[in-house]
Amino acid sequence: MKLVRAAACACALAMAASGEGGQGIPGTRASVAGRAGWDAIRDGRNEEAATAFAAAIEAEPRDPSLYLGAGLAAQLLGNIAKARELLEQALKLAPNFTTASLLLGDLLYRNSDLEGAIDVYETAAKYAPDDKTLAGRLTRLRQEASPANGYFQSRSAHFTVLFEGPADEAMASRAVDLLESAYWRVGTALYTFPDQVITVVLYTEQQFRDTTRSPSWAAASYDGRIRIPMRGALEQAPGELDRVLTHELTHEMIRAIAPRGVPTWLNEGLAVMFEPEGTQWADQVLRTSNARIPLGDLAGSFDKLSSNQARTAYAESADAAHRLFDQVGGASIVALLQDIARGIPLSEAFEHRMLTPYDSFAASFSPAR
Numbered sequence: 001m002k003l004v005r006a007a008a009c010a011c012a013l014a015m016a017a018s019g020e021g022g023q024g025i026p027g028t029r030a031s032v033a034g035r036a037g038w039d040a041i042r043d044g045r046n047e048e049a050a051t052a053f054a055a056a057i058e059a060e061p062r063d064p065s066l067y068l069g070a071g072l073a074a075q076l077l078g079n080i081a082k083a084r085e086l087l088e089q090a091l092k093l094a095p096n097f098t099t100a101s102l103l104l105g106d107l108l109y110r111n112s113d114l115e116g117a118i119d120v121y122e123t124a125a126k127y128a129p130d131d132k133t134l135a136g137r138l139t140r141l142r143q144e145a146s147p148a149n150g151y152f153q154s155r156s157a158h159f160t161v162l163f164e165g166p167a168d169e170a171m172a173s174r175a176v177d178l179l180e181s182a183y184w185r186v187g188t189a190l191y192t193f194p195d196q197v198i199t200v201v202l203y204t205e206q207q208f209r210d211t212t213r214s215p216s217w218a219a220a221s222y223d224g225r226i227r228i229p230m231r232g233a234l235e236q237a238p239g240e241l242d243r244v245l246t247h248e249l250t251h252e253m254i255r256a257i258a259p260r261g262v263p264t265w266l267n268e269g270l271a272v273m274f275e276p277e278g279t280q281w282a283d284q285v286l287r288t289s290n291a292r293i294p295l296g297d298l299a300g301s302f303d304k305l306s307s308n309q310a311r312t313a314y315a316e317s318a319d320a321a322h323r324l325f326d327q328v329g330g331a332s333i334v335a336l337l338q339d340i341a342r343g344i345p346l347s348e349a350f351e352h353r354m355l356t357p358y359d360s361f362a363a364s365f366s367p368a369r
């Protein structure tokens, strides 16, 4: 859910960049290809965008805005290393290109490189000391949980878990163990093994609300880091920490394949499905209540749902994901996510990969049958 907002923000940035000019002399091959690239980004045709920007760069290798477009397309396709390389190239050509700095800093932050992001913003601020967006981001990132701000950390091959003090150390090391085992379990099912280190912050509940402004029913949230509120229940109920961590990690895995455009029911459904006992929980909710929400209404954010509706929404989503997983297997689910990342319309990709029309699948979730 948070992810969609983030990607939309990156896109708005890029739109601003394309308006800034730098597309070359009108009529040139680079200019035409560059414009086609921005049009494709706007319409979510990310693979076409990447192709167009690559052609534009070949024709005009000195235009930084083309590297920005190519970098954004790579990011939207889930190719983080390439996106980073292209954005760095844009900044090499134009160190004062604030839009590229904003995008690169955001990319680094979202990939657990807080210091790298701060570095990028600090350098950019030298060129644009009055830029309010830049200043705001710097302020926020400098306040983020980090060892420099007094947080403790516990690390493993794929995770850094940040926590407040020695009292939470046992919980943090349990979190690291649970995350590593979930990484292999979910990663194997989704054929996805993100190679960047994922940052997880354990908060007290009060801090969590303040930092994320989450609706009260949300157990955890994501904005580039996995943030887990450590409520009494989370500390005491056995299995609850495993459940929340696995759920959030699944979102991270999905994001690594398709950074945006994934319908919420599929995203949340997979996350619940991989939770220990997630499928059983969903079955029980659906067995004990007749309430149903049309699947089409669960493609967008769940933020506005009441607690009861949210329960139904998560359970239905898990049921939908589980049915698909049973019918076509993990590899086809991944292929569907990859299609979404490329910008193929959902109904088309769904029918191709799930071997059933989206509308008839959605109709099987109609209320009050």
Ligand SMILES: [Zn+2]
Residues within 6 Å of the ligand: 247, 251, 267, 268, 271
């Ligand atoms: Zn979720």
